[in-house]
Amino acid sequence: xxxxxxxxxxxxxxPVTTKELLDLLEGLKQRIAFADIDEFYYFSRTCMVKDxxxxxxxxQAFGAHFKDLEGLDDIIEALIPDxxxxxxxxxxxxxxxxxxxxxxxxxxxxxxxFKKRLEEQKERHEGGSKWVGTGGTxxxxxxxFNPEGIRVGENGKNKKAVKVWDKREFANLDDSxxxxxxxxxxALRRLRKFARTGATEELDLDDTISSTARNAGFLDIxxxxxxxxxxxxxxxxxxxxxxxPHIKTCEELFSAARTEFKHMENFYFHNFIYESIWQNNVxxxxxxxxxxxxxxxxxxxxxxxxxxxxxxxxxEIVQPGGSVEHWNEEAGELWMRRxxxxxxxxxxxxxxxxxxxxxxxxISMTRQLLEGHMYPLSLRGLEEGMAYLSK
Numbered sequence: 401x402x403x404x405x406x407x408x409x410x411x412x413x414x415p416v417t418t419k420e421l422l423d424l425l426e427g428l429k430q431r432i433a434f435a436d437i438d439e440f441y442y443f444s445r446t447c448m449v450k451d452x453x454x455x456x457x458x459x460q461a462f463g464a465h466f467k468d469l470e471g472l473d474d475i476i477e478a479l480i481p482d483x484x485x486x487x488x489x490x491x492x493x494x495x496x497x498x499x500x501x502x503x504x505x506x507x508x509x510x511x512x513x514f515k516k517r518l519e520e521q522k523e524r525h526e527g528g529s530k531w532v533g534t535g536g537t538x539x540x541x542x543x544x545f546n547p548e549g550i551r552v553g554e555n556g557k558n559k560k561a562v563k564v565w566d567k568r569e570f571a572n573l574d575d576s577x578x579x580x581x582x583x584x585x586x587a588l589r590r591l592r593k594f595a596r597t598g599a600t601e602e603l604d605l606d607d608t609i610s611s612t613a614r615n616a617g618f619l620d621i622x623x624x625x626x627x628x629x630x631x632x633x634x635x636x637x638x639x640x641x642x643x644x645p646h647i648k649t650c651e652e653l654f655s656a657a658r659t660e661f662k663h664m665e666n667f668y669f670h671n672f673i674y675e676s677i678w679q680n681n682v683x684x685x686x687x688x689x690x691x692x693x694x695x696x697x698x699x700x701x702x703x704x705x706x707x708x709x710x711x712x713x714x715x716e717i718v719q720p721g722g723s724v725e726h727w728n729e730e731a732g733e734l735w736m737r738r739x740x741x742x743x744x745x746x747x748x749x750x751x752x753x754x755x756x757x758x759x760x761x762x763i764s765m766t767r768q769l770l771e772g773h774m775y776p777l778s779l780r781g782l783e784e785g786m787a788y789l790s791k
Contacts, residue, residue, distance in 0.1 A: 405444075405465045412461035414454045423447045437466070453779060631790075632663040634698055634743075638708025639668045639681060646751040649777060650707060653749075665698065670725055671712040672732035672766075673739065691735060695742050703789045704739060704746040707777070710766040711752065717765050736769045746770060747785045751777040 406421045424447040433439035441462060449458050604622040611620040635657060637643075637650055657664055667677040667689065676688040715722040717732045740746050748766060750757070754776040757763045767774040773788060775781035
């Protein structure tokens with residue numbers, strides 16, 4: 401049965417290997433999850449899924465494979481003799497618990513009375529001391545208290561794992577869905593290079609212990625600068641026109657990037673990069689920054705990220721005067737080549753779905769200028785882009 405489950409996970413796009421399957425089987429052999437579908441769901445997910453972005457795919461594959469599992473309860477009840485259940489039940493009782501049951505006339509009497517009250521009761525009941533229900537002191541029910549009773553439901557909550565996987569609470573973690581600020585931050589953390597800079601504000605425990613030992617036991621506290629992400633990023637956003645529907649996603653990306661990168665500068669452009677850019681959209685026509693100044697000010701170790709749909713007339717890329725806003729003396733492709741020659745790593749994040757890129761000539765041209773380093777603005781694409789920049 402688990403071989404088919406394993407294959408179902410792979411078909412759903414969850415990257416599982418034989419090692420994960422063997423870990424699951426070994427855990428079941430050790431009875432880490434035994435005779436409880438809830439326990440098996442969580443344990444199998446722990447074994448088989450190594451990245452939270454695959455949780456939703458796991459839930460779908462789990463539900464597809466075990467969708468008929470709840471129906472097994474009636475089959476099990478029919479196959480297992482009643483006397484076996486009673487015998488196994490009594491084995492798990494302490495002497496004190498057995499004595500409490502005997503005070504009601506024994507197990508047979510308790511079961512008989514339970515069936516009788518179920519027949520008499522016509523509606524749901526909460527509290528009280530007689531009817532089958534919740535929260536009271538009747539010997540029959542759930543979430544109540546009576547030392548000589550029968551519990552109705554599983555652990556007092558009547559929960560089923562199918563309710564867990566059907567909820568699909570991790571759907572927003574899938575790497576093919578639209579980004580959110582939290583998911584963007586997780587993806588951006590792939591681009592990290594830690595360094596200790598600034599004031600000495602963090603305790604160096606190892607050096608403090610060593611120094612104290614060398615100082616005959618007198619405490620000698622050593623401090624070091626806090627570790628920061630030393631990666632430096634230049635972020636360029638296409639603004640206006642066809643990018644208006646993507647404003648929310650760009651805002652989330654900008655917010656997450658400001659949190660993750662201590663050394664980050666952002667600029668704006670329209671459609672394609674030319675001889676000048678700007679940082680204030682309100683004053684874009686009066687306060688512009690020459691692209692050459694940017695290239696001279698920010699060193700070659702900066703990582704460059706363009707964000708835009710790259711959807712425009714091809715003339716805006718290859719022709720002088722192709723810009724729709726001003727007369728550009730030099731073609732946009734010439735400026736892009738200068739940028740890729742200046743900086744070691746340059747990528748383009750595109751909010752247009754990847755399967756639509758081939759239908760827009762300007763997207764193909766931009767992608768070619770960046771030697772293929774254009775990535776979709778999805779969680780998967782962002783992770784791939786950050787992985788390339790971090791090499």
